[in-house]
Amino acid sequence: MIEADSLSRAYGERWAIRDVTFQAREGEILGFLGPNGAGKTTTMRILTGFLAPTSGRAVVAGFDVSEKPLDAKRHIGYLPEVLPLYDDFTPSEYLTFVARLKQVDGRKIRDAVDHALTVCGAADVAGRLIRNLSRGYRQRVGLAQALVHDPAVLILDEPTSAMDPRQIVEIRNVIRGLRGSHTVILSTHILPEATAVCDRVIVINDGAVVAVDTYEQLAARLRGSEKTLVRVARQGGDLAFRLERIPDVLRVITGSAQRPGVTPDSGSSREMIVEAALGKDVREEVARAVVEAGAGLLELRPLAMSLEDVFLRLVTQEDAPAEETAGDGPPAEGQGRAG
Amino acid sequence: MTGTLVIARKELRLLFSSPIAYVALAMFFVVMGYLFFGLVFVSYTNSVLQLQGTPPADFDPTRIIFTPLFEDASFVLILLVPILTMRLISEEDRTHTMELLTTSPVTSTAIIMGKYVAAFLLFCVLLAISAYMPLSIAVVGRLDWGLLASLYAGLLLLGAAFLAIGLFASTLNENQIVAAAVTLALLLLFWVLGFAQQPNGPTVLSSLSFADHFLSLTGGLVDTQDVLFFLSTAGFFVFLSVLALESRKWR
Numbered sequence: 177m178i179e180a181d182s183l184s185r186a187y188g189e190r191w192a193i194r195d196v197t198f199q200a201r202e203g204e205i206l207g208f209l210g211p212n213g214a215g216k217t218t219t220m221r222i223l224t225g226f227l228a229p230t231s232g233r234a235v236v237a238g239f240d241v242s243e244k245p246l247d248a249k250r251h252i253g254y255l256p257e258v259l260p261l262y263d264d265f266t267p268s269e270y271l272t273f274v275a276r277l278k279q280v281d282g283r284k285i286r287d288a289v290d291h292a293l294t295v296c297g298a299a300d301v302a303g304r305l306i307r308n309l310s311r312g313y314r315q316r317v318g319l320a321q322a323l324v325h326d327p328a329v330l331i332l333d334e335p336t337s338a339m340d341p342r343q344i345v346e347i348r349n350v351i352r353g354l355r356g357s358h359t360v361i362l363s364t365h366i367l368p369e370a371t372a373v374c375d376r377v378i379v380i381n382d383g384a385v386v387a388v389d390t391y392e393q394l395a396a397r398l399r400g401s402e403k404t405l406v407r408v409a410r411q412g413g414d415l416a417f418r419l420e421r422i423p424d425v426l427r428v429i430t431g432s433a434q435r436p437g438v439t440p441d442s443g444s445s446r447e448m449i450v451e452a453a454l455g456k457d458v459r460e461e462v463a464r465a466v467v468e469a470g471a472g473l474l475e476l477r478p479l480a481m482s483l484e485d486v487f488l489r490l491v492t493q494e495d496a497p498a499e500e501t502a503g504d505g506p507p508a509e510g511q512g513r514a515g
Numbered sequence: 516m517t518g519t520l521v522i523a524r525k526e527l528r529l530l531f532s533s534p535i536a537y538v539a540l541a542m543f544f545v546v547m548g549y550l551f552f553g554l555v556f557v558s559y560t561n562s563v564l565q566l567q568g569t570p571p572a573d574f575d576p577t578r579i580i581f582t583p584l585f586e587d588a589s590f591v592l593i594l595l596v597p598i599l600t601m602r603l604i605s606e607e608d609r610t611h612t613m614e615l616l617t618t619s620p621v622t623s624t625a626i627i628m629g630k631y632v633a634a635f636l637l638f639c640v641l642l643a644i645s646a647y648m649p650l651s652i653a654v655v656g657r658l659d660w661g662l663l664a665s666l667y668a669g670l671l672l673l674g675a676a677f678l679a680i681g682l683f684a685s686t687l688n689e690n691q692i693v694a695a696a697v698t699l700a701l702l703l704l705f706w707v708l709g710f711a712q713q714p715n716g717p718t719v720l721s722s723l724s725f726a727d728h729f730l731s732l733t734g735g736l737v738d739t740q741d742v743l744f745f746l747s748t749a750g751f752f753v754f755l756s757v758l759a760l761e762s763r764k765w766r
Contacts, residue, residue: 177684187766221614224618225545225617225764225766226614226617226618227619227764228764228765238551246620246621246622249618249619249620250620252618254614254615254618256611256614256615256618258611258614259611259613260610260611260612260613260614261610262525262529262534262610263610264529264533265528265529269528273521274615274619275527276517276521277518277521277522277615277616277619277620277621278619278620279517279620321615
C-alpha cells in the first residue's frame with residue numbers, strides 16, 4: 177500500500193534522510209519512531225508529495241507520488257505536524273472546504289463532515305470558531321481533516337501531541353478502529369504509543385532506518401539472552417551454584433556482583449538474574465532449584481526489554497547492540513528492573 | 516478547474532471574515548470620494564464658469580472629471596494592491612495551511628489561480644461599487660459612455676497586472692509585511708520605468724512602463740497593444756507564482 181524505495185532528501189549539504197526503504201501492507205498500522213530531527217517528518221512529507229525526494233521513489237496506493245501526484249494524493253489523508261487550520265472557520269466550515277478540496281462527491285459532503293467530526297469527537301464544537309478551540313480540540317479537528325474523504329492511506333505526524341491522557345486514549349482508539357480498513361503510518365516520540373497502537377515499528381535515527389519489525393521481535397533481537405529475575409528470602413549457600421548447573425543457563429548475576437561494594441548479606445544479594453540461552457524457558461528448573469536449596473522463593477519473573485530500552489539501544493549503540501559483556505557493567509534492562 | 520473554484524471560494528470567505536477587505540474598501544472609497552468631490556466641485560465648476568454661454572461641441576464633462584479621476588486611481592491602486600495581495604500565499608505559509616493545499620489533489624496552478632481569481636473578484640467588487648460616481652453624474656447630465664468604458668477597461672487591466680505582481684511577491688516570503696513591501700517596490704518601479712526614457716532613444720523603457728500604457732487607455736483609446744501588455748504581464752507573473760510554488764518541493 178505504501179512503498180518507500182531508498183528515499184533520500186538533502187537540504188543543501190545536509191542529508192535529512194538517506195536510503196529510507198520500507199513497505200506498509202494494506203490495513204496495517206505502522207509506527208514511525210525516532211528522536212527529534214531523525215527525519216520522520218521529512219519522510220512523511222515526501223510520501224504525501226509535499227517535498228520531492230532528492231533520489232528514490234515513493235509509491236502510495238499504487239501511484240508513484242512524483243509521477244502521478246494527483247492520483248496518489250486522492251488516496252492520502254495527511255495530518256501534518258503543525259495543524260493546518262484556518263482560525264476564522266468553524267470546524268464544519270473547515271471540513272466542508274477540505275472535503276471539497278479532496279473531491280468528495282457534492283451530495284456526500286455533509287455526511288462525510290458529520291461522520292469525521294463524530295469519529296474524532298469534535299461534533300460538540302462544530303459551530304465554534306477554530307481560533308477559540310482548545311489545543312486538544314484543534315488536534316481532533318486536524319485529525320478529522322485527514323479522515324474526511326475516507327482515504328485508503330493515512331499519514332499522521334504525531335497525532336496525539338498536546339493532548340491530555342484521556343484524549344490520547346480516545347484518539348488511539350480512533351486510530352485502532354482504522355486497522356484493517358485503512359493503512360496508517362503514524363510518527364511519534366511517545367514510545368508506549370507505538371506498542372499500544374502499531375502493528376509494526378520503524379525505528380529511524382539520524383536519517384536512516386535502524387530497524388523495521390514488530391516490537392516483540394525487535395526486543396527479542398536485541399536481547400542476547402533470556403533473563404529471569406529471581407528474588408529469594410534467604411541466600412542459600414549453594415543456590416547460585418545450583419542455578420548455574422541448570423542446562424541452558426549461561427550465567428547467574430547476583431545482586432552483589434551487579435553492584436560491587438555491596439555486602440553479600442544486604443538486601444540486593446537476595447536478587448539475582450539468571451541468563452539462559454535465547455529461546456529457552458528455564459523458569460521451571462529455576463523454581464525447583466530454589467526450592468531444593470531451601471532459599472524461599474519470593475519472586476520469579478522474566479525480564480522483558482521495555483520499548484524504551486529497545487529504542488535507546490537502537491539509537492545509541494547501533495554497532496554492537498546485542499552483545500553485552502560482564503566486564504562492562506550490568507546490562508541496561510537488569511539495571512532498570514532489579515536495582 | 517473545480518480546485519480553482521474551491522480555493523477561490525474559500526479565499527473570498529476568509530477575505531471577508533478578516534478586516535483586511537473592509538479596510539481596503541474603506542481606504543479606496545475615502546480617497547476616491549475625496550478626489551471625485553474635488554474634481555466635480557472645483558475642476559468641473561471652474562471649466563463651466565469659464566465657458567460663458569453655450570458649451571462648444573468638444574466640451575466633455577466625462578473627460579474633465581473621470582479621466583483625471585481614473586489616472587489618480589492608479590496611484591491609489593499602487594498603495595491598495597499590496598494590502599490586498601500580501602496575505603494571499605504568505606498567510607497560508609504562516610499558518611502552515613499550505614501543507615494541506617499542496618498535499619490535496621489539486622495542482623499548483625489551481626492553487627495559484629484560485630488565489631488570483633479571488634483577489635480579482637474582490638477588485639471587481641471594488642470597481643462595481645465605485646460605479647456610483649459616474650452614475651450620480653449620469654442622473655444630472657450626459658456622459659460619454661464610450662470613454663467611461665475605456666476608463667473602466669483600463670483600470671480592470673491595470674488591476675489584473677498589479678494583482679498578479681502582488682501574488683507573486685506573496686509567494687516569496689511568509690512575512691506579509693515583506694510581501695507588501697516587495698509588491699509596492701515592484702509596482703512603483705514598473706510605474707516610473709518610463710521616466711528615464713530618452714526623448715530620442717529606443718522605446719524599451721516606456722513600452723515596459725505601466726504609466727504609458729495606462730494613460731493611453733484613460734485617454735479613451737483602447738489599443739490592442741496596451742490590452743495585450745497588461746494581460747501578458749498578468750499572465751507572466753501568475754506563471755512565475757506557479758513556478759515559485761512548484762519549486763518549493765525541491766528546496
